[in-house]
Amino acid sequence: MAASLDSTLSIFRQRCAALNRYQDDHQLLLNDMMKHCEMLESTLQTQTDTLQHELFNCRLDLDDARNSRRNLQQQVQATEARIQQLIKENDAHQNRHPYAAVLIDGDGLLFREDFVNDGMEGGKRAAQALRDAVAGRCGNLPSKVEIVVKVCANLSGLATAMRNAGSISSENLFKQFTLGFTQAKASFDFIDVGFGKERADSKIREDARWHLNNVNCQMVLLGISHDSGYAPFLDELSNDRETRERLRILEGSPTVRELVTTGLEIVNFNDAVFRSDKMQVDRISSAAAAAAAAVANRMNGGGIGRKSPVHGNTTNGTTRSEETKEKPASPSSPAAKSPTTPAVTSYAAATNAAPPAAPPPAMKFPTATTKSLQAKAAAAASAAAALVEKNKPSWSPGDRGFDPPVTYNPIAIESVKKRRGPDKFCNVYVIAGSCPKDYCEYNHKLKITPDEKKALMFLMRQSPCTYGQDCTMEGCIYGHNCPSVREGQCMQPFCRFPSSLHPPKTKFKQPYFGDD
Template identity: 35%
Template sequence: MASNDHGQVGGQGLTEFVDRYKRYMQQKEETNEFIRDLLVYADSVESNLREENSQLHQLLGNTRLDLDDATKSRRDLQLRLRDMETRLGIAPDRNPYVMVLIDGDGLLFKEHLVRQGAVGGRKAADELRKAVTEKFSYAEETPIEVVAEIVANVSGLSKAMKRDGCLDNEATLYDFVSGFNQAKAPFHFVDLGYSKDAADAKLLCSARFHLRNFNCKLILMGVSHDVTYAPYLDHLIHDETFKQRIIVLEGCPTVQDIVSTGITITSFKNIFRSDKLRVHSPQSETTQAASPPPSVSYAAITQTKASPPPQITLPIPLKRANTPARTVKPPTPAWNPGPRGLDPLIQVNSVALERLKKRKGGDKLCNNHFLRGPCTKGDECDFEHNYNPTKDEKNVIALFARLSPCTKGQDCDIDNCIYGHHCPSVVNGICSHPHCKFRVDEHPPGTKFKYPRHADW
C-alpha cells in the first residue's frame, strides 16, 4: 500500500512540473512576440522621426536662404535710398516747404506796394514770406521754406491798373515784377501773356506736382476770384491725402462755387487787395450811336412768349378828329458795358438746348474741351470728353460757357474768349438766371432780378 501511495505522489509532481513548463514556454513565447512587436514599433517611430528631421533641416535651410535674401534686399534698398537722397540733396522731413500759387490777374497786391516799383516788389516778397512763415510754421526745430509762383498777363494787367487809376505808368508794374523776382530765389512772377488757359494749366499742373512731393507740407492757391478752379478744388478735398494740404488764399471775396466746396480759406489783408479793379469806359465809347445786338440768353430761350401783333404802316397818315398830338421820345441809347462791349450773338437750337440741359453731374459736357480743346485737366476733369457734339450742340455749349463771367471782365482782350463779359440772361430788363454769377454793374442799368442774389464783391 505504501509503495502505491508513493507512486501516486510522484506522478502528480511530474504532471505539475510539466504544466508549469508549458506555461513557462507559452509566457516566453509571448514575451518574445512582445519584444518583436516593440522592436518593429521602435523602428517605425525612428523612421518617422528621421523623415521629419530631414524635412525640418530642409525648411531651416530654406528659411536661412530667405533671411539672407531679405537682409541683402534691405541693405540694397538702404543703399539706394541713401544714394537717392545724396543725389537729390534732401532727406525725409529735412526740407519742408509751403507752396504759394497765385493767379496774378485776379489776386492783386496792395496799391501802395505796386506803386513803389522794384522796391515794392521786394517788399511784397518779404512780407508774403513772413506772413506765410508766421501763420503756417511746420516745426520749431525745422525752419520751413516758402516757395511762390505767380502767373499773370502783365501787359494786360498793367493797362487795367492804369485805367483803374492805381498806376500812372504801365512800366511801374514791370518794375514791381522785377523786384519781386529779385527778392528771394524761390519766388517767381511769370508773365504768360494773353493766354488764360495757359495760366490755369500752369497753376493746376504745379499744384498736382507739389501735392505729390512729401516735402511740400501745404499749398496756398490764390484763386478765390475764379470760378473755373472750383471743380478741381472740389475734387481735391474729397481725397483724404490732399484735403488737409491745400488752402485757398483770398483777395476779393471768394466766389460762391469755391466756398460751396467747403475748402479752407485764408487771407493776408495787409498784402493783397480785397477789391477788384474798377472799369472806366472811354467817353467816345459811351456815346456810340449803335451797339451789337444783345446775345441770346439762357432765359430768353427757355421762356415762351406770344409774338406781338403785326403793325400796319400806311403811306399817308389818317386824320383823327380831336386827337391830341403825342410827343415821340427819342430812342434810348443801347447799353454799353465797357471797353469790350457786348458779346456777339449766339443762335441756339431749342431742341439741342433741352437735350444738353438733361445732362447732369459728370455727364455734363466740358466747355473748355469742346470749345478750345483739348481740356488741360485731362483725366482729372470732372466733365465728359468722349462725345461728338453737333454744330447746334456746340452753340449750346458756347451759351453755357457764357453763363460764367470772364475773370477780366471788360478788360479782356482775347478775341475768342468763351466766357461772358456781361450777363447774357437779361430779358426785358429782368435777369432770369436762378444762380447768376455776374455783378450788378455787369447788367444793363435798372435790371431787376427774378431770384435772390448773393452779395456782390
C-alpha cells in the same frame, strides 16, 4: 497480502503517471510562457527602436526650428533696424529742403496799388511783403523753409484793365512792377500766360498737383478766392486727408461761396499784400469800351444773336463766369448810338479779351454775285463737313490709345499654351527682355521662336493692365484695350477688360466679368 501489495503498487503507478503528466503540463506552460515573452520582447524592441528613431528626428527638427527661430529673430531685428534707418532717412529727405508753394491767379488776386505804382521797387517790396506774410503762416515749419511763388496772369490785358480803371498811369509801370517782383527772389515768378481765362487756371491746377505730390512741400496756398471755377478742383484734392491738411486758400477779395463750402482754411494777409476790394468796372475808359463795343457790333452785324462769356464782378463774389445772350446791334439800338456803352462788364473780362482789330473795309457786291458766293460758300461748307465726318477718328479708349496690333500663328498659340512646368516661358523675360523677380519659377534659358514670341505677346494682351489707359510704362506687356472686339461684339466669353476699354455699345458674350 499479495493482493494488498498489488493494489498499493497500482495506486503508486497512477500517482506517478499523474505526476508525470503534471510535470509535462508544467514544462509545456513554461515553454509557452518563454515563447510569449520572447515574442513580446521582440515587439517591444521594435517599438523602442521606432520611438528612438522618431525621437532622434524630433530632436533634429527641434534644433532646426531653434536655429530658424534665431535666424528669424536676427532678420526681424535687422529689418526693424533698417526700417528705423529708412524712416530717419525719409524724415531727413522731407525736412532737408522744406518749402511752401504759393500759386496765384493774378487776373483776380490783385496786388496793392501802392506796390504797383512804385514800379520795379514796388515789385520787390511786394515780393518781400508776401514772403514775410507766408513765413508767418508756416507755424511749426523749420526756419529754413523756402517759399516758392508763381503768379499767372495775362500781363498785357491786366495792365490795360488797370490803366483804364485808373489804378496805374501806364502799362509800362505794371511791367516794371512784374519785373521787380520776379527779380526780388530766385523762387518768385510773375508769368505771362497770354489771353484766355483757362490758361492761368490750368497752370495753377497742374502746379498745385505737382507740389502736393512732392514730399518736401509742406503747404500750398492758392490765390483763387475770387473764382468759383476752382471749386470742383478743390473738392477733388480734398478727398485725401493728408492733401487737405496742406492746402490753403489765399484771400484778397472776399472768398466766393463755392470755395468757402469746401471747408479749406482761408488765409488773409489783411491788406498787407493784396487788395481786399475789386477793381471798379465803371472806371473803364470810354475809348476802350467803344472799341470793344465796335468789335461786338461787327461780330453781330448779321443780326444773329450769340452767347458771349461775361465775367461777373458782383460784390459777394459768387460768380466769375456766366453765359449771357447779346442782342443783335442795330442802327437804332443804344449800343450803336452811344460810343461809351461798355461791351465788357468787368476788369477780368477786359484782361482776358483779345485786343480789338481794325475793321476791314466795307465791300459791296451785286445781288447776283452775292447769292452765287453764298451758294458756293454753302457748298464748300457742306463738302468740308462731309470730309470732316469721313476723316473723323474712330473711338479711342483713352489717352494711351490702342495697343499696336500683333499678328500671330494659331499653331504657335496652341504650342505656347501646352507648355507646363519647367518648359513654361517667363512671359516678362521673353517679351520685355528682363525679369523683375529675384527668384522666378519660370524658365529663362529656353529658346523661343519668333512665332512663339508673337503668340505670347498676343496672349498677354488678353490680360488687362491694372492701370488701364493711365499706364505710363512704354514696354508694358499687358492689354490697355480689349483686343477681342469684332463687329461690335466682344468675342471673349470671360472678358476681364472693363466696359470703358471697349467701344461704345459693345455686346458681350456671357458671362462678363470686366466690371467686377
